[in-house]
Amino acid sequence: xxxxxxxxxxxxxxxxxxxxxxxxxxxxxxxxxxxxxxxxxxxxxxxxxxxxxxxxxxxxxxxxxxxxxxxxxxxxxxxxxxxxxxxxxxxxxxxxxxxxxxxxxxxxxxxxxxxxxxxxxxxxxxxxxxxxxxxxxxxxxxxxxxxxxxxxxxxxxxxxxxxxxxxxxxxxxxxxxxxxxxxxxxxxxxxxxxxxxxxxxxxxxxxxxxx
Amino acid sequence: xxxxxxxxxxxxxxxxxxxxxxxxxxxxxxxxxxxxxxxxxxxxxxxxxxxxxxxxxxxxxxxxxxxxxxxxxxxxxxxxxxxxxxxxxxxxxxxxxxxxxxxxxxxxxxxxxxxxxxxxxxx
Numbered sequence: 542x543x544x545x546x547x548x549x550x551x552x553x554x555x556x557x558x559x560x561x562x563x564x565x566x567x568x569x570x571x572x573x574x575x576x577x578x579x580x581x582x583x584x585x586x587x588x589x590x591x592x593x594x595x596x597x598x599x600x601x602x603x604x605x606x607x608x609x610x611x612x613x614x615x616x617x618x619x620x621x622x623x624x625x626x627x628x629x630x631x632x633x634x635x636x637x638x639x640x641x642x643x644x645x646x647x648x649x650x651x652x653x654x655x656x657x658x659x660x661x662x663x664x665x666x667x668x669x670x671x672x673x674x675x676x677x678x679x680x681x682x683x684x685x686x687x688x689x690x691x692x693x694x695x696x697x698x699x700x701x702x703x704x705x706x707x708x709x710x711x712x713x714x715x716x717x718x719x720x721x722x723x724x725x726x727x728x729x730x731x732x733x734x735x736x737x738x739x740x741x742x743x744x745x746x747x748x749x750x751x752x
Numbered sequence: 753x754x755x756x757x758x759x760x761x762x763x764x765x766x767x768x769x770x771x772x773x774x775x776x777x778x779x780x781x782x783x784x785x786x787x788x789x790x791x792x793x794x795x796x797x798x799x800x801x802x803x804x805x806x807x808x809x810x811x812x813x814x815x816x817x818x819x820x821x822x823x824x825x826x827x828x829x830x831x832x833x834x835x836x837x838x839x840x841x842x843x844x845x846x847x848x849x850x851x852x853x854x855x856x857x858x859x860x861x862x863x864x865x866x867x868x869x870x871x872x873x874x875x
Contacts, residue, residue, distance in 0.1 A: 547808035551837040579808075586812040588837050701817035704803035709791035716784035723777035726770060733767055734759055 543572045547579050551588040554580070555597025562598045562689075566605025567612075568661035573598075574692050574714065575707050581696020582703055595693050602653070602685040606664050610677055613668020620669050633732070641670035646680040653684025654691060658718040660684075805858055807841040807851045814840075814858065818866045828861040829854055 550557055558580055565573035577598050584591040624635045641648070645667050652663040667677050692710075699706055764771050802817040811834065815822040826834050831843055840858070844851040 544808055547806075548839045548841055550808075551810055551839070582813060582817075583810070586810065586816040588810050588812055700813070701802035702798070704806060705795055705798045709788065709795055712784050712787040712791055716781060716788055719777050719781035719784055723774060723781055726774035726777055730763055730767065730770055730774060733770070734763060737759075737762055737766070 543575060546572070546576060550576065550579060551583050554583075554589045555593040558594060558597040559601035559604075562601035562685075563605035563608070566602055566661055566664065567609055573602075574657065574710065577689065577692035578696035578703055578707055578710070581693040581698075582700030584693075585697045585700045591693070591697065595689050598689045598693065599685055602688065603681055606649075606653075606660075606681040606685065607678070609661055609664025610668040610672075610674070610681075613665035614671075616665070616669040617671055638670035641667060642672050645670070645672040646676045649677055649680030650684040650687075653681065654688035656718045656721045657688065657714055659721060805840070805855050807844075807855070808839050810837060810839055811843070812836055814862075818862050820862065820866055824865065825858065825861070828865075829857055 546557070546561065558576060561571050561576050562573050565571045577594075580589060580594040580598070581591070583589040584594050620634065620638060624631050624638070645663075648663050649667060649672075652660045695706065695710070696703060805814055809817075811825050811829075811831070812822045814820075815825050822836070829843070830847065834843060838846070840854055841851045844854040847854070
Protein backbone atom coordinates (compact mmCIF):
# COMPACT_ATOMS: atom_id res chain seq x y z
CA UNK A 542 0.00 0.00 0.00
CA UNK A 543 2.86 2.39 0.82
CA UNK A 544 4.31 2.10 -2.71
CA UNK A 545 0.91 2.80 -4.29
CA UNK A 546 0.29 5.83 -2.08
CA UNK A 547 3.79 7.17 -2.82
CA UNK A 548 3.19 6.71 -6.56
CA UNK A 549 0.02 8.83 -6.55
CA UNK A 550 1.35 11.38 -4.05
CA UNK A 551 2.78 13.82 -6.66
CA UNK A 552 -0.60 13.90 -8.46
CA UNK A 553 -2.87 14.42 -5.46
CA UNK A 554 -0.39 16.19 -3.17
CA UNK A 555 -1.90 18.11 -0.27
CA UNK A 556 -5.37 16.52 -0.67
CA UNK A 557 -3.96 13.02 -0.37
CA UNK A 558 -1.84 14.03 2.62
CA UNK A 559 -4.90 15.56 4.28
CA UNK A 560 -6.77 12.28 3.91
CA UNK A 561 -3.79 10.17 5.03
CA UNK A 562 -3.09 12.14 8.21
CA UNK A 563 -6.82 12.33 9.04
CA UNK A 564 -7.23 8.54 8.78
CA UNK A 565 -3.99 7.87 10.67
CA UNK A 566 -5.35 9.92 13.60
CA UNK A 567 -8.30 7.49 13.74
CA UNK A 568 -6.01 4.45 14.24
CA UNK A 569 -6.13 3.38 10.57
CA UNK A 570 -2.89 1.57 9.60
CA UNK A 571 -1.69 4.18 7.10
CA UNK A 572 1.99 5.21 6.74
CA UNK A 573 1.43 8.91 7.38
CA UNK A 574 4.98 9.64 8.54
CA UNK A 575 6.67 8.18 5.44
CA UNK A 576 4.16 10.01 3.24
CA UNK A 577 5.12 13.31 4.87
CA UNK A 578 8.84 12.59 4.50
CA UNK A 579 8.34 11.74 0.81
CA UNK A 580 6.13 14.82 0.32
CA UNK A 581 8.94 17.00 1.67
CA UNK A 582 11.22 15.40 -0.94
CA UNK A 583 8.72 15.93 -3.77
CA UNK A 584 8.43 19.57 -2.70
CA UNK A 585 12.20 20.01 -2.94
CA UNK A 586 12.15 18.38 -6.39
CA UNK A 587 9.51 20.86 -7.57
CA UNK A 588 6.71 18.30 -7.95
CA UNK A 589 4.73 19.74 -5.00
CA UNK A 590 4.61 23.04 -3.13
CA UNK A 591 6.09 22.91 0.36
CA UNK A 592 3.49 25.02 2.15
CA UNK A 593 0.61 23.21 0.44
CA UNK A 594 2.04 19.92 1.67
CA UNK A 595 2.52 21.18 5.23
CA UNK A 596 -0.93 22.77 5.37
CA UNK A 597 -2.69 19.70 3.95
CA UNK A 598 -0.99 17.38 6.44
CA UNK A 599 -1.69 19.73 9.35
CA UNK A 600 -5.38 20.27 8.54
CA UNK A 601 -5.94 16.53 8.07
CA UNK A 602 -4.25 15.68 11.37
CA UNK A 603 -6.19 18.31 13.33
CA UNK A 604 -9.51 17.19 11.80
CA UNK A 605 -8.62 13.56 12.58
CA UNK A 606 -7.88 14.46 16.20
CA UNK A 607 -11.21 16.25 16.52
CA UNK A 608 -13.08 13.27 15.06
CA UNK A 609 -11.28 10.89 17.42
CA UNK A 610 -12.00 13.14 20.40
CA UNK A 611 -15.73 13.29 19.58
CA UNK A 612 -15.89 9.54 18.94
CA UNK A 613 -14.38 9.15 22.42
CA UNK A 614 -17.07 11.45 23.81
CA UNK A 615 -19.65 8.86 22.74
CA UNK A 616 -18.11 6.55 25.35
CA UNK A 617 -18.42 9.04 28.23
CA UNK A 618 -21.63 7.46 29.56
CA UNK A 619 -20.01 4.03 29.65
CA UNK A 620 -17.00 5.41 31.58
CA UNK A 621 -19.29 7.19 34.05
CA UNK A 622 -21.28 4.00 34.66
CA UNK A 623 -18.02 2.13 35.35
CA UNK A 624 -16.89 4.88 37.72
CA UNK A 625 -20.20 4.71 39.61
CA UNK A 626 -19.91 0.98 40.27
CA UNK A 627 -17.64 1.53 43.28
CA UNK A 628 -14.67 -0.57 44.33
CA UNK A 629 -10.96 -0.36 43.59
CA UNK A 630 -11.23 -0.53 39.79
CA UNK A 631 -13.80 2.27 39.72
CA UNK A 632 -11.60 4.37 42.03
CA UNK A 633 -8.58 3.84 39.77
CA UNK A 634 -10.64 4.78 36.72
CA UNK A 635 -11.91 7.94 38.46
CA UNK A 636 -8.33 8.93 39.28
CA UNK A 637 -7.25 8.28 35.68
CA UNK A 638 -10.04 10.36 34.13
CA UNK A 639 -9.41 13.15 36.64
CA UNK A 640 -5.71 13.11 35.76
CA UNK A 641 -6.58 13.22 32.04
CA UNK A 642 -8.82 16.26 32.56
CA UNK A 643 -6.11 18.09 34.54
CA UNK A 644 -2.88 17.14 32.72
CA UNK A 645 -4.12 15.61 29.47
CA UNK A 646 -2.79 18.46 27.34
CA UNK A 647 0.77 17.11 27.71
CA UNK A 648 -0.28 13.58 26.77
CA UNK A 649 -2.04 15.00 23.72
CA UNK A 650 0.98 17.13 22.73
CA UNK A 651 3.64 14.38 23.05
CA UNK A 652 1.48 11.63 21.54
CA UNK A 653 1.23 13.65 18.29
CA UNK A 654 4.91 13.31 17.39
CA UNK A 655 7.14 11.68 20.04
CA UNK A 656 5.03 8.52 20.52
CA UNK A 657 2.74 8.97 17.53
CA UNK A 658 1.41 5.35 17.39
CA UNK A 659 -0.40 6.11 20.68
CA UNK A 660 -1.98 9.32 19.33
CA UNK A 661 -5.34 7.90 18.15
CA UNK A 662 -5.92 6.12 21.46
CA UNK A 663 -5.13 9.29 23.41
CA UNK A 664 -7.78 11.06 21.28
CA UNK A 665 -10.44 8.46 22.16
CA UNK A 666 -9.41 8.43 25.83
CA UNK A 667 -9.39 12.24 26.11
CA UNK A 668 -12.92 12.35 24.69
CA UNK A 669 -14.22 9.58 26.94
CA UNK A 670 -12.62 11.17 30.04
CA UNK A 671 -14.40 14.47 29.26
CA UNK A 672 -11.15 16.40 28.86
CA UNK A 673 -11.78 20.07 28.10
CA UNK A 674 -12.13 20.72 24.36
CA UNK A 675 -9.95 23.87 24.39
CA UNK A 676 -7.06 22.14 26.19
CA UNK A 677 -7.35 19.15 23.85
CA UNK A 678 -7.40 21.36 20.77
CA UNK A 679 -4.40 23.42 21.92
CA UNK A 680 -2.37 20.26 22.61
CA UNK A 681 -3.48 18.81 19.28
CA UNK A 682 -2.58 21.85 17.17
CA UNK A 683 0.82 22.33 18.83
CA UNK A 684 1.67 18.61 18.63
CA UNK A 685 0.51 18.17 15.04
CA UNK A 686 2.44 21.28 13.98
CA UNK A 687 5.58 19.70 15.49
CA UNK A 688 4.82 16.36 13.78
CA UNK A 689 4.35 17.95 10.35
CA UNK A 690 7.36 20.27 10.71
CA UNK A 691 9.67 17.42 11.76
CA UNK A 692 8.67 14.93 9.07
CA UNK A 693 8.12 17.25 6.11
CA UNK A 694 11.30 19.10 7.11
CA UNK A 695 13.22 15.84 7.29
CA UNK A 696 12.04 14.87 3.81
CA UNK A 697 12.92 18.26 2.40
CA UNK A 698 16.33 18.33 4.06
CA UNK A 699 17.43 14.77 3.25
CA UNK A 700 15.38 13.85 0.18
CA UNK A 701 18.21 11.87 -1.41
CA UNK A 702 18.41 9.64 1.67
CA UNK A 703 14.70 8.86 2.22
CA UNK A 704 15.22 5.13 1.67
CA UNK A 705 17.79 4.98 4.51
CA UNK A 706 16.10 7.55 6.73
CA UNK A 707 12.58 6.15 6.84
CA UNK A 708 13.32 2.71 8.43
CA UNK A 709 15.43 4.41 11.10
CA UNK A 710 12.65 6.88 11.92
CA UNK A 711 9.92 4.19 11.87
CA UNK A 712 11.79 1.94 14.31
CA UNK A 713 12.66 4.93 16.50
CA UNK A 714 8.97 5.81 16.79
CA UNK A 715 8.16 2.17 17.58
CA UNK A 716 10.80 2.16 20.32
CA UNK A 717 9.43 5.36 21.89
CA UNK A 718 5.87 4.02 21.86
CA UNK A 719 6.87 0.65 23.36
CA UNK A 720 8.85 2.34 26.15
CA UNK A 721 5.94 4.72 26.88
CA UNK A 722 3.48 1.81 27.15
CA UNK A 723 5.91 -0.18 29.35
CA UNK A 724 6.38 2.81 31.68
CA UNK A 725 2.61 3.42 31.97
CA UNK A 726 1.95 -0.25 32.72
CA UNK A 727 4.87 -0.29 35.17
CA UNK A 728 3.34 2.65 37.03
CA UNK A 729 -0.02 0.88 37.06
CA UNK A 730 1.57 -2.27 38.52
CA UNK A 731 3.43 -0.19 41.10
CA UNK A 732 0.14 1.38 42.28
CA UNK A 733 -1.48 -2.06 42.42
CA UNK A 734 1.45 -3.36 44.46
CA UNK A 735 1.11 -0.46 46.91
CA UNK A 736 -2.63 -1.10 47.19
CA UNK A 737 -1.92 -4.75 48.08
CA UNK A 738 0.60 -3.64 50.70
CA UNK A 739 -1.92 -1.26 52.32
CA UNK A 740 -4.62 -3.91 52.25
CA UNK A 741 -2.30 -6.45 53.88
CA UNK A 742 -1.23 -3.90 56.53
CA UNK A 743 -4.83 -3.03 57.41
CA UNK A 744 -5.58 -6.75 57.88
CA UNK A 745 -2.57 -7.05 60.18
CA UNK A 746 -0.59 -9.24 57.80
CA UNK A 747 3.09 -8.79 57.07
CA UNK A 748 3.08 -6.61 53.92
CA UNK A 749 5.38 -7.48 51.02
CA UNK A 750 7.78 -4.64 50.35
CA UNK A 751 9.32 -4.03 46.96
CA UNK A 752 12.67 -2.76 48.14
CA UNK B 753 15.33 -11.14 46.96
CA UNK B 754 12.43 -13.25 48.17
CA UNK B 755 10.22 -10.23 48.87
CA UNK B 756 10.36 -8.72 45.36
CA UNK B 757 9.70 -12.18 43.96
CA UNK B 758 6.73 -12.59 46.30
CA UNK B 759 5.44 -9.19 45.21
CA UNK B 760 5.82 -10.16 41.55
CA UNK B 761 4.04 -13.44 42.21
CA UNK B 762 1.17 -11.60 43.89
CA UNK B 763 0.86 -9.21 40.93
CA UNK B 764 0.96 -12.19 38.56
CA UNK B 765 -1.80 -13.99 40.47
CA UNK B 766 -4.09 -10.95 40.78
CA UNK B 767 -3.30 -8.89 37.66
CA UNK B 768 -2.20 -11.34 34.98
CA UNK B 769 -3.36 -9.31 31.90
CA UNK B 770 -1.50 -6.16 33.05
CA UNK B 771 1.71 -8.12 33.73
CA UNK B 772 1.49 -9.88 30.35
CA UNK B 773 0.94 -6.55 28.55
CA UNK B 774 3.92 -5.03 30.33
CA UNK B 775 6.18 -7.96 29.42
CA UNK B 776 4.99 -7.64 25.80
CA UNK B 777 5.72 -3.89 25.82
CA UNK B 778 9.24 -4.51 27.20
CA UNK B 779 9.82 -7.19 24.54
CA UNK B 780 8.66 -4.75 21.85
CA UNK B 781 10.98 -2.05 23.25
CA UNK B 782 13.95 -4.45 23.13
CA UNK B 783 13.04 -5.50 19.56
CA UNK B 784 12.85 -1.88 18.38
CA UNK B 785 16.05 -0.97 20.24
CA UNK B 786 17.92 -3.68 18.30
CA UNK B 787 16.29 -2.51 15.06
CA UNK B 788 17.24 1.13 15.73
CA UNK B 789 20.81 0.05 16.43
CA UNK B 790 20.96 -1.86 13.11
CA UNK B 791 19.33 0.98 11.16
CA UNK B 792 21.73 3.45 12.78
CA UNK B 793 24.64 1.33 11.56
CA UNK B 794 23.11 1.25 8.04
CA UNK B 795 22.75 5.03 8.21
CA UNK B 796 26.38 5.55 9.25
CA UNK B 797 27.68 3.08 6.64
CA UNK B 798 25.47 4.21 3.78
CA UNK B 799 27.29 4.80 0.48
CA UNK B 800 28.40 8.25 -0.57
CA UNK B 801 25.85 8.56 -3.37
CA UNK B 802 22.11 9.08 -2.99
CA UNK B 803 19.85 6.20 -1.89
CA UNK B 804 18.81 3.65 -4.55
CA UNK B 805 16.21 4.68 -7.12
CA UNK B 806 12.68 3.46 -6.32
CA UNK B 807 9.69 2.97 -8.69
CA UNK B 808 7.62 5.63 -6.88
CA UNK B 809 10.13 8.42 -7.55
CA UNK B 810 9.56 10.98 -10.29
CA UNK B 811 12.17 12.09 -12.82
CA UNK B 812 12.60 15.39 -10.98
CA UNK B 813 12.96 13.58 -7.64
CA UNK B 814 15.79 11.45 -9.06
CA UNK B 815 17.33 14.47 -10.79
CA UNK B 816 17.40 16.51 -7.60
CA UNK B 817 18.73 13.57 -5.55
CA UNK B 818 21.57 12.88 -7.98
CA UNK B 819 22.24 16.54 -8.86
CA UNK B 820 21.53 16.07 -12.58
CA UNK B 821 19.24 18.21 -14.80
CA UNK B 822 15.77 16.59 -15.20
CA UNK B 823 15.82 17.11 -18.99
CA UNK B 824 18.98 14.99 -19.29
CA UNK B 825 17.31 12.15 -17.40
CA UNK B 826 14.09 12.27 -19.42
CA UNK B 827 16.18 12.16 -22.63
CA UNK B 828 18.20 9.24 -21.29
CA UNK B 829 15.17 7.08 -20.60
CA UNK B 830 13.52 7.96 -23.89
CA UNK B 831 10.72 10.07 -22.47
CA UNK B 832 11.22 13.45 -24.13
CA UNK B 833 7.66 14.73 -23.63
CA UNK B 834 6.63 13.62 -20.17
CA UNK B 835 4.34 14.83 -17.43
CA UNK B 836 6.85 15.59 -14.72
CA UNK B 837 4.64 14.26 -11.93
CA UNK B 838 4.53 10.73 -13.36
CA UNK B 839 6.38 8.16 -11.28
CA UNK B 840 9.02 5.93 -12.88
CA UNK B 841 6.54 3.06 -12.59
CA UNK B 842 3.92 5.00 -14.57
CA UNK B 843 6.53 6.03 -17.16
CA UNK B 844 7.62 2.42 -17.60
CA UNK B 845 3.99 1.36 -18.06
CA UNK B 846 3.55 4.04 -20.74
CA UNK B 847 6.66 2.75 -22.51
CA UNK B 848 5.44 -0.84 -22.20
CA UNK B 849 8.44 -2.19 -20.31
CA UNK B 850 9.17 -3.36 -16.77
CA UNK B 851 10.07 -0.61 -14.31
CA UNK B 852 13.24 -2.53 -13.36
CA UNK B 853 14.51 -2.09 -16.95
CA UNK B 854 13.86 1.63 -16.82
CA UNK B 855 15.62 1.95 -13.45
CA UNK B 856 18.59 -0.07 -14.79
CA UNK B 857 18.89 2.36 -17.74
CA UNK B 858 18.64 5.27 -15.36
CA UNK B 859 21.34 3.88 -13.08
CA UNK B 860 23.66 3.27 -16.03
CA UNK B 861 23.14 6.85 -17.18
CA UNK B 862 23.67 8.31 -13.71
CA UNK B 863 26.83 6.26 -13.18
CA UNK B 864 28.38 8.27 -16.02
CA UNK B 865 26.75 11.64 -15.61
CA UNK B 866 26.23 12.40 -11.93
CA UNK B 867 28.76 14.75 -10.36
CA UNK B 868 31.14 13.08 -7.89
CA UNK B 869 30.58 13.57 -4.17
CA UNK B 870 33.46 15.13 -2.28
CA UNK B 871 34.04 12.32 0.21
CA UNK B 872 32.29 9.22 1.54
CA UNK B 873 29.73 9.86 4.26
CA UNK B 874 30.61 9.24 7.86
CA UNK B 875 34.25 10.20 7.42
